[in-house]
Amino acid sequence: MKDTEALSRTALGVFQLNGQFLAASERLARPAGLTAAWWQVLGAVLHEPLPVAGIARRMGITRQSVQRVADRLVAEGLAEYAPNPAHRRAKLVAPTAKGRAAVDRITPGHADLAAQLAERLGEAELTETVRVLERLSEIMHSLETVSER
Amino acid sequence: MKDTEALSRTALGVFQLNGQFLAASERLARPAGLTAAWWQVLGAVLHEPLPVAGIARRMGITRQSVQRVADRLVAEGLAEYAPNPAHRRAKLVAPTAKGRAAVDRITPGHADLAAQLAERLGEAELTETVRVLERLSEIMHSLETVSER
DNA sequence: GCCTCATTGACAGTATGCTGTCGTATTGAC
């Protein structure tokens, strides 16, 4: 396979998978009154409240995107801004009881999907998939930083 | 690894990669005056003109998204609508000379990136990556159609 | 302690994708 063809097919596969996982996440989250993005942000602060910029770093997207979702979550009563002892401006995003309850309602469906995926792929291939994705992401990150300089 | 963890890491990896490949595509396309989406649509009709709905099917996204990009491409003189002998309404999207030239200007950068990726990953791992991505997408597609019914 | 610089949130603007609805063209069953 030529390198350019490999890159094209890799990118195409990633774009396609992005759409598929996004759609799957929306399907899982909708019954709980969440969107995929809301779920993801809430999930990021379930165990420890984080400032908006911190969430963004962890998710690998921009602060601004997270900010809009966080504001929306607070407006819907699913999360709240808590004072940050370490930084007066950077308030901490923390889930409310309602927010936790919403996430909890998604968990069974999430487990179902995970089980189906594991069944179709098999244990070894599933592990291999995770490995390949994380390795590729690592490489892409290193290529980005190279071309930035 | 628990199945739910594998699914979460898989989805996270896919979302992250989507951002990375999108950013890489934008970087490649920008000097040629294209965006990633414009490049992708133009690329789809380089060898054979297609109606908007046909492009959408091939790319795995909705007609509406492609329609907006196609209208924009025509407005910019990068593509044109040609009569479709088989369907009066569904005009064919075809690249103009300017559109072809723009895509041609991206090709070297694309090849460079492909070479870098191949160098970092190695031939075997690159092939494996393509295989894993396409297999995963196939599985996700089969799961979607199952849960639709 | 002071000043510079990075971090952070706020606000504005844009691109891309989605859903939903409508009217028209084409296709297929009969």
Place this chain on the structure above:
DNA sequence: GTCAATACGACAGCATACTGTCAATGAGGC
């Protein structure tokens, strides 16, 4: 040949991501 179902484009509205800019906050060098 007729009519219902499907495919297609047009238009509207929304969610998510991005970039760019600004002011406020905090951290570190001096």
